[in-house]
Amino acid sequence: MAKRPVLQDFVVERDESRCVACQACVRMCSNDVHSYDPETNKVESDSAKCVGCHFCESFCPTKAINIKRSASQFRENANWQYRDIANLVKQAETGGVLLTGMGCDRPYPVYWDHILLNASQVTNPSIDPLREPMELRTYIGRRPDRIQWTVDSGQWTANKKQSSSIQHPASSIQSLLKLEIPIMFSAMSYGSISYNTCVSLARAAREIGTFWNTGEGGLHPDLYEFGKNTIVQVASGRFGVHKDYLETASAIEIKIGQGAKPGIGGHLPGEKVTGDISRTRMIPEGTDALSPAPHHDIYSIEDLKQLIFALKEATRYSKPVGVKIAAVHNVAPIASGVVRAGADYVAIDGLRGGTGAAPLTIRDNVGIPIELAIAAVDTRLREEGIRNQASLIAAGGFRNSADVIKAIALGADTVYIATSALVALGCNLCQKCYTGKCNWGIATQDPYLTKRLNPEIGTQRLVNLLRAWSLEIKEMLGGMGINAIESLRGNREHLRGVGLSDTELRILGIKAAGESW
Amino acid sequence: MEKLVADKDYRVASGCAVVGIMNQDGKKIDGSAVISSISVMRERSNGLGGGFAAYGIYPEYAGLYAFHVMYKTEQAKGCAENYLNKEYTIEKTEPIPTRKIMGIDSKPMLWRYFLCPRGGNSNEEDYVARTVMHINSGINDAFVFSSGKNMGIFKGVGFPEDIGHFYRLDEYSAYTWIAHGRFPTNSVGWWGGAHPFGLLDWSVVHNGEISSYGINRSYLLNFGYRCALSTDTEVIAYLFDLLSRKHGLSFEVVAKILAAPFWSDIERMPPEEKDFFTSLRIIYGSALLNGPFSVIVGNSGHMVGLNDRIKLRPLVAATSGETLYLASEEAAIRDICPGPDRVWMPRAGEPVIGKLNDRRASSVVSRT
Numbered sequence: 001m002a003k004r005p006v007l008q009d010f011v012v013e014r015d016e017s018r019c020v021a022c023q024a025c026v027r028m029c030s031n032d033v034h035s036y037d038p039e040t041n042k043v044e045s046d047s048a049k050c051v052g053c054h055f056c057e058s059f060c061p062t063k064a065i066n067i068k069r070s071a072s073q074f075r076e077n078a079n080w081q082y083r084d085i086a087n088l089v090k091q092a093e094t095g096g097v098l099l100t101g102m103g104c105d106r107p108y109p110v111y112w113d114h115i116l117l118n119a120s121q122v123t124n125p126s127i128d129p130l131r132e133p134m135e136l137r138t139y140i141g142r143r144p145d146r147i148q149w150t151v152d153s154g155q156w157t158a159n160k161k162q163s164s165s166i167q168h169p170a171s172s173i174q175s176l177l178k179l180e181i182p183i184m185f186s187a188m189s190y191g192s193i194s195y196n197t198c199v200s201l202a203r204a205a206r207e208i209g210t211f212w213n214t215g216e217g218g219l220h221p222d223l224y225e226f227g228k229n230t231i232v233q234v235a236s237g238r239f240g241v242h243k244d245y246l247e248t249a250s251a252i253e254i255k256i257g258q259g260a261k262p263g264i265g266g267h268l269p270g271e272k273v274t275g276d277i278s279r280t281r282m283i284p285e286g287t288d289a290l291s292p293a294p295h296h297d298i299y300s301i302e303d304l305k306q307l308i309f310a311l312k313e314a315t316r317y318s319k320p321v322g323v324k325i326a327a328v329h330n331v332a333p334i335a336s337g338v339v340r341a342g343a344d345y346v347a348i349d350g351l352r353g354g355t356g357a358a359p360l361t362i363r364d365n366v367g368i369p370i371e372l373a374i375a376a377v378d379t380r381l382r383e384e385g386i387r388n389q390a391s392l393i394a395a396g397g398f399r400n401s402a403d404v405i406k407a408i409a410l411g412a413d414t415v416y417i418a419t420s421a422l423v424a425l426g427c428n429l430c431q432k433c434y435t436g437k438c439n440w441g442i443a444t445q446d447p448y449l450t451k452r453l454n455p456e457i458g459t460q461r462l463v464n465l466l467r468a469w470s471l472e473i474k475e476m477l478g479g480m481g482i483n484a485i486e487s488l489r490g491n492r493e494h495l496r497g498v499g500l501s502d503t504e505l506r507i508l509g510i511k512a513a514g515e516s517w
Numbered sequence: 518m519e520k521l522v523a524d525k526d527y528r529v530a531s532g533c534a535v536v537g538i539m540n541q542d543g544k545k546i547d548g549s550a551v552i553s554s555i556s557v558m559r560e561r562s563n564g565l566g567g568g569f570a571a572y573g574i575y576p577e578y579a580g581l582y583a584f585h586v587m588y589k590t591e592q593a594k595g596c597a598e599n600y601l602n603k604e605y606t607i608e609k610t611e612p613i614p615t616r617k618i619m620g621i622d623s624k625p626m627l628w629r630y631f632l633c634p635r636g637g638n639s640n641e642e643d644y645v646a647r648t649v650m651h652i653n654s655g656i657n658d659a660f661v662f663s664s665g666k667n668m669g670i671f672k673g674v675g676f677p678e679d680i681g682h683f684y685r686l687d688e689y690s691a692y693t694w695i696a697h698g699r700f701p702t703n704s705v706g707w708w709g710g711a712h713p714f715g716l717l718d719w720s721v722v723h724n725g726e727i728s729s730y731g732i733n734r735s736y737l738l739n740f741g742y743r744c745a746l747s748t749d750t751e752v753i754a755y756l757f758d759l760l761s762r763k764h765g766l767s768f769e770v771v772a773k774i775l776a777a778p779f780w781s782d783i784e785r786m787p788p789e790e791k792d793f794f795t796s797l798r799i800i801y802g803s804a805l806l807n808g809p810f811s812v813i814v815g816n817s818g819h820m821v822g823l824n825d826r827i828k829l830r831p832l833v834a835a836t837s838g839e840t841l842y843l844a845s846e847e848a849a850i851r852d853i854c855p856g857p858d859r860v861w862m863p864r865a866g867e868p869v870i871g872k873l874n875d876r877r878a879s880s881v882v883s884r885t
Contacts, residue, residue, distance in 0.1 A: 124728060132827060133779045135779065143800050173800070176799060382738055382739055383738075385739045385740070388800075481728040481808050481809070482728045482807045486798075486802035490732045491728075491729060493731030
């Protein structure tokens with residue numbers, strides 16, 4: 001059989017009347033789509049190489065470029081769609097596992113779009129956030145069921161007593177993570193994303209009063225100054241884990257799983273393991289950084305408990321130790337076990353959570369949507385009377401402030417965002433993070449590309465995003481007549497479902513739209 | 518009567534009138550004053566619910582739990598009595614005395630029992646609370662609406678003054694009276710849904726709507742409280758029971774949990790105080806009552822008035838000698854106390870706390 005022509009996803013349209021052959025696009029594109037022909041003095045484009053990142057289109061000085069989906073169409077077939085054929089062709093040619101980046105893009109139900117929020121009318125005044133205080137402050141970590149201080153005759157002078165009911169010398173309340181808004185930046189490792197992206201996230205977290213997460217790539221020495229706003233990860237590869245790393249952080253997160261690839265470990269292709277990354281990860285330059293699928297010291301829940309307490313011992317119980325798991329079918333009992341094993345928070349990453357590199361088939365077919373996972377876990381922990389013992393962090397595809405506030409009403413203490421943050425930095429979800437050729441300077445280590453992301457501007461854009469979302473959250477909260485976010489947390493009375501089955505409503509623990517209290 | 522217990526799943530948001538009168542020396546007055554006071558605020562009710570709580574009314578049975586129970590059917594009565602007989606020694610069973618009043622009709626069967634649990638229970642109050650929850654959520658058409666010692670709740674569908682006359686409250690004398698006139702906005706009136714809501718010797722009357730209801734209910738579930746009624750008032754009673762009785766917190770602290778100070782205010786406090794309030798909000802965030810409310814909570818030794826944290830509902834307080842008055846409107850206080858020593862509007866989240874000065878003097882049985 002003859003070699004099959006390469007299928008092209010996108011068509012690069014060039015308006016010849018606008019193009020001045022300045023060759024900016026030729027220099028810009030890391031995928032070598034554009035080329036200049038001196039003989040004709042024209043810039044040509046090889047559409048087959050285009051990944052659809054829209055960088056050249058965004059920066060073409062004369063607006064001559066337009067990236068469109070490929071016009072070439074196969075015969076309609078509900079079963080065999082374009083992507084099925086295209087993927088099959090790639091595998092026939094390479095014999096390899098299909099890789100991809102970012103979160104699942106398949107049309108599974110997005111429950112956020114089937115959940116509606118409440119507002120006050122007449123019987124209960126709505127509160128105007130422009131005129132009244134509106135509180136979003138959130139604390140993350142284990143807390144006792146009751147206050148152990150005694151108060152003398154009206155004086156708030158407290159007599160601190162160590163609780164005897166706390167099984168372990170848990171981190172004190174003072175060590176809880178204090179978030180000014182219930183949104184944190186989710187784990188993205190240095191290596192999967194560029195240094196400038198890390199800097200932007202860290203600075204924005206500090207400015208807003210929230211946290212960013214190192215992912216499993218270690219912490220670049222220059223970023224230790226952001227420790228007060230940093231959560232560090234300990235993953236199965238243990239990349240970059242050492243004493244200072246643990247001590248600098250405000251919290252430690254044991255990464256068991258990730259929503260984009262439940263059941264397998266992190267993959268960083270050797271192409272992205274350049275000098276600083278190899279030093280930060282403490283691995284040789286150019287080697288693939290492949291985290292084992294399980295932690296090889298965690299084969300069951302009691303092993304997890306040992307690691308949690310090993311990390312607590314190592315940091316003298318001075319900071320929360322959380323555990324991140326992927327939302328899988330059995331997520332509720334797993335989360336319960338994790339809390340009982342001593343985790344101060346459980347982070348759950350849903351089906352649509354992003355990744356820098358994952359096998360396509362795993363990303364698109366494994367796990368469950370975060371909405372259902374939040375509801376199931378919150379319900380389960382409450383039924384067991386242990387919901388107070390740990391915080392619940394939800395992750396996986398939060399697109400806007402409404403998704404966030406719905407997650408909180410379902411029972412999450414806070415959410416992790418990552419894809420949204422990258423979009424704020426320029427990403428257009430071309431899903432090619434694993435190639436290391438990110439034109440936007442985000443998911444790449446090529447110095448020519450990384451310098452495109454100015455960390456000053458990046459920080460400002462992330463701060464803008466968080467500020468905009470928090471303003472919107474305040475508006476929605478005030479509309480519900482609530483002036484503190486903790487009064488919405490797990491308050492599913494303020495949610496109603498549309499177009500959902502009875503089973504889905506039951507799992508989400510919400511009533512159908514039209515049903516009153 | 519439309520409904521009795523069939524509407525247990527109905528959550529009731531309401532605008533209302535509240536009154537509280539407490540003689541802190543334990544001197545008793547009959548029910549006519551409180552009836553007169555609440556009737557001043559007739560505008561604030563719509564005839565779909567009224568009720569009273571009275572403390573110190575059963576001195577002859579002061580050591581026994583007084584259960585007030587409403588039944589819709591004989592069968593429900595049989596069921597509940599069977600259950601009570603098994604678990605409790607019942608000293609006395611009698612219908613609650615009532616008189617015929619125009620406007621009060623289709624009443625349920627109203628019975629009261631003076632009883633104590635059989636056998637030694639390590640925690641008698643928890644046991645009684647569980648019994649109440651069991652009957653209210655487990656036995657159809659039976660509803661325990663009062664379960665404290667030496668106190669009683671009287672309530673039903675009608676204007677509060679009519680309910681007061683119906684229950685012959687002029688024949689009882691109490692050192693604390695709490696009253697409520699209801700303006701339910703989204704429910705057919707039903708007898709069990711009227712205020713006060715009670716558990717053990719707690720009684721709660723409430724004007725407002727608790728927007729944080731969903732999380733408050735889930736939080737209470739953590740501690741074994743099952744909200745059978747789905748009214749926000751029930752949540753307030755359970756929170757007081759949990760925080761005050763079980764966690765041993767003073768009413769001052771309970772008030773600062775239910776109507777927590779803002780973070781911006783906490784930031785300005787001296788370090789010790791800041792630490793304390795920060796911990797309080799971190800630990801008890803799910804117990805914060807959000808939304809507009811003015812509430813009066815009573816137990817054997819106390820009466821507490823409290824507003825939400827931005828005072829979205831009215832509450833006025835006054836003192837005259839050892840008597841503390843609380844009401845939605847000043848007129849209701851001046852109706853029965855024309856020249857109070859002091860009248861003031863409690864600030865948002867600032868509790869007004871009445872305490873019985875010498876509890877033995879009033880033949881109140883000391884709480885364990």
